[in-house]
Amino acid sequence: MGHYVIIGGGGFLGAHIISTLQKNEFDRRIIVVDPTPRKFETVQVDEKLVTYWKVDSKILNQVLPGACAVFHLAAIGHTGACAGNKKLVHDFNVLGTEQLLEKCREHGVRRFIFASSVAVSFVGEPLYNVSEDEKLPDPRKYLNHYSASKAEAEQLVLSQSTEKFKTVCLRFRAIYGAEDPNVTEKVANLIRRGLFIGMMSVHGREPISAASSAVNCAQSFYLADQMLQQKGVLSKFDLAILATDNTYSIERARRELEYSPAPCQMPEAAEYYKKLKDVRNTPFFSQTFLIFLVVITLSIFLAFIFPQYK
Known part of the structure; x- marks a missing residue:
């Protein structure tokens, strides 16, 4: 059966992935590779079944043998100190993904799930019900290095898919919820201050x-x-994606993954931030x-x- 490995799984999304796996009667071992894993009060995780590893040069050779699947969440985003460094973003998001794919094949991993982003389709112009089958924009039109790197990495991941090593790319947009330190906390900061x-x-x-x-x-x-x-408060990309109509189809996920979205979690997120005496930072x-x-x-x-x- 094997275990799961979540690269960059020590954050908000990773915690929810672990919780979801465990809620669905998943009792196999989960290995999280992340330099700074966090704990979240609002996410239920059985820590007895989770092992956290810090990042080093030999880590993949230690955690990948026997793994049945890898979730790749790690990336340099569109904000932060490194976001403006084109080479660093490309090296981490694209070359790092390429090296991880090679290691997965080397150790016989069967499945590779890549966390992509709707940023691969967005260049600051209105979008309506965009599907994954539509052609990607000219790379020169992207609003930041993150978007361009995600598009390139996504194409790389999909090109490596075979019968013995199946790959999938999932495009996310503005992941939110109680204790999310990025999108939701920014909005809470703006509302409360x-x-x-x-x-x-x-x-x-x-x-x-x-x-x-x-x-x-x-x-x-x-x-x-x-x-x-x-x-x-907001980057150029943040402002553009918030102020410009852009919607994306989930029909392919419904059809191929039997995806059925849960009810909106915004009320729970709002209640969490209302209970805080103050907003951090x-x-x-x-x-x-x-x-x-x-x-x-x-x-x-x-x-x-x-x-x-x-």
């Missing part, structure tokens, strides 16, 4: 008035300068609030100087 319509103060802070003190004006310029030195002054503060300050200043525009 987002755009203010107004603010009242009872305990001594200076209220918004018909004029602004020089101290407050200077502070708003300083805070705005600090904000501009920080990384954006969020500064006291949100970026949107700083922008709002600068706009209000300038508006009041102009109204004070040019009263006819009040």
Whole structure:
């Protein structure tokens, strides 16, 4: 029967994969290869059946013998310190996948499931009900190195499929849920620290008035300068994929994998973040609030100087 190996399975998606396997009466051993595995309060995992390995140069020769299937989740994403390094992204996402495929064949692994992304189809233009059978865009049109690397890796994975070594690519989009540190937490941050319509103060802070003190004006310029030195809330790709219509068909997954989507998990995710006293890694002054503060300050200043525009 063999065991399962999940490369890069120490994160949010990996935890849910393990939980799903175990919920479906899967009692075989699962090996997770990940340098920094996390625990999630909202995901039920039987740790007795899971072994976590740190990454090193010999790890694949130790974990792949006897494996029946490999789930490949590891990748450099479209955000973070490494996302802008084209060579590093390509080496990790494409060449790393190629080396993993070779090792899987060498050790007789029968199945290889690759975590791809709808980013392979998206170039900033509206998309409607896109299927996996449609031709991929010109690589030069991708909005980031991640998208291009995923497209190349996906084609590589599919080209290696044989009767003895079957490969599958699954395209995901904006994986969300309670404790997701990427998409869901970003949205929660924006909601909880987002755009203010107004603010009242009872305990001594200076209220918004018909004029602004020089101290407050200077502070708003300083805070705005600090904000501009920080990384954006959303990347170009994040903003484009959120603001542009793009939908994808799941008919092939229904037909070939007998996939039946579970009910929307957004209510559970919303309840999780509502219970948190605060959202992690969020500064006291949100970026949107700083922008709002600068706009209000300038508006009041102009109204004070040019009263006819009040």
